[in-house]
Amino acid sequence: MELHLPRFFKACNPAKTLDMGNPEDHPYYIDFSAVRGGKIIEALGRTITRLSPDEPTCQLFTGHIGCGKSTELLRLKADLEKQQFHVVYFESSQDLDMVDVDVSDILLSIARSVCESLEAISIQLKPSYFSKLFNEIKDFLQTPIEFSTEAEFSVGIAKVTARSKDSPQQRQLLRQHLEPRTQSILNAINEEILQSAIQQLKWLGKKGLVVIIDNLDRVDNRSMASGRSQPEYLFIDRGTQLRRLNCHVVYTLPLSLMFSNEYETLKNRVGGGVAPKILPMVPIQLRDGSDYPEGMALLRQLLLARAFPMVDPQQRLTLIPLVFDSPETLDRMCRISGGHVRNLLGLLYNCLQQEDPPFSRSCLERVIKGYRDDLTLAVEEEEWKLLSQVVQQQSVKGEQEYQTLLRSMFVYEYQDEQGRWFGINPALAETDKFRSLAL
Known part of the structure; x- marks a missing residue:
């Protein structure tokens, strides 16, 4: 069997998110749930489909x-669609400037999507409320927004959100008008958009509406004038409003909030008393330092599937020499x-940027050295x-240690039957500096 290089190059792009709604992406997907400490995505889906199909969940x-996370959320979308839910998935970063986000921005983005x-x-x-609202603000935003019978409502919102994202000045003007009306906007979304949408979707045989808001975990951690971080302001101070949408909602949120002193407040205000689901790393070893063969086996398949997506997993192992000069080089990666x-x-x-496969051990070590040196700096x-x-x-204890270690990717989080545990990035563990501290 030959390795199809152009397809392999494309499949190895780390920026590409697998979409489980796209049949072409299915062969590349590896299910890590067995080694990640539980069926996290299945739990999100079960909450919607089994526990509360007719009542809103957040x-x-x-x-x-x-x-x-994005790949798993798209898998959730595909699974829910198979069960006849209408799912709206969108990346909030497409609409929002993640350095400067407010609740009204998020609500408008949800309404548009x-x-x-x-x-x-x-x-x-x-929605009559939004027609009136945008007619009020279009003059000072200098953005023509039409709500004629020919115009699509989402296009009107998109014009506003695009102008707001691109211009901090207009963003502030828009917020001055919208923030005092947040409750009215929320009511209008529920009554004029979501309620009507769910009714019409059920006429089409759908069981309900699910909105998945991705990339809110990328909200900048900057301090606001109040002294609160932006994630705390959005998800804790304003979390009650985010929870009030009358449909099924899944929010991504910054990992830093898991280490906040107000974690319990977050859990209750937005999660309704239910803890956020965390997607940990794929473990390569156990917490006692011993090897974890199951995790390593799946990571091997992740890499080999990019080269041979249509080949049986067991047979892929026989094709390692086409991609790596030895199984040891694959395991090293x-x-x-x-x-x-x-x-x-x-x-x-x-x-791949340095040479065609099979990759030599020396090539991999050069890549690792560059990665390790950049991290060490x-x-x-x-x-x-x-x-x-x-x-x-x-x-890891507290938000300060999170900001220092996890956000910088110096430390990774894992889960096992005993719960959460943390381990150093293996690249840093190989540095002379760390080895000297470990003596």
Whole structure:
């Protein structure tokens, strides 16, 4: 069997998100749920389809950036659609400036995405409240917004959100008008958009409406004038409003909030008393430091599936020599990634930039050295001491340690039957500096 290089190059792009609604992406998907500590996506779906199909739910989902959340959310979308739910999935970063976000921005983005999705299946909504609202603000925004019978409502909102995203000045003007009306906007979304949408969807045989808002975990952690971080302001101070949408909602949220002193407040205000679901790394070893063959086996399949998507998993192992000069080189790449999916694909892609497969061990070591050196430059003296403590205690305590260690990808989070535990990024564990601290 030959390796189809152009297809392999394309499949190895670490920026590409697998869409389980696209049959062409199915062969590349590897299910890590058995080694990640539980069926997280299945739990989100079961809450909607089995526990509360007819009543709104609000669920929270988080994890490291790059650990595979978007792929899993698109799998959730595909699974729910098979069960006859209409699912609106969108990346909030397409509408919002993640450095500067307010609740009214999120609500408008949800309204636009829901209406756009419905318009695609010929459900046209004409919310009178928003027609009036945008007619009030279009003059000072200098944005022509028409709500004639020919115009699609989502296009009108898109014009406003695009202008707001691109211009901080107009964003502030828009907020001055919208923020005092947030409750009215929320009511209008529920009554004029969601209620009507669900009714018409059920006429079409759908069981309900689910909205999945991705990339809110990328909201910048900047401090606001109140002294609160932006994630705390959005999800804790204003979390009650985010929960009040009258449909099934799944929000991604910044992992930092899991370490906040107000975590319980977050859980109750937005999650309704239910803890956020966390997508951890794929473990390459157990918390006692011993190898974890099951995790390594799946990571091997992740890489080999990019080369041979249509080949049986067992047969792929016989094709390792077409991609790597030895099984040991393949395992070396898997181990150094720490089970971080995007970083693993990034290592593979960097090898492709240097040579055609089969990749030599020397090529991989050059790539690892560059990755390790870049990572090491970002570690300050005090952070090395924190890293040593994390390795000894396998825990991260408080938001400050999160910001220092997890956000910077110095430490990864894993889950097993005993719960959550933390381990150092394997690339940092190989540095002379860390080894000297471990002595």
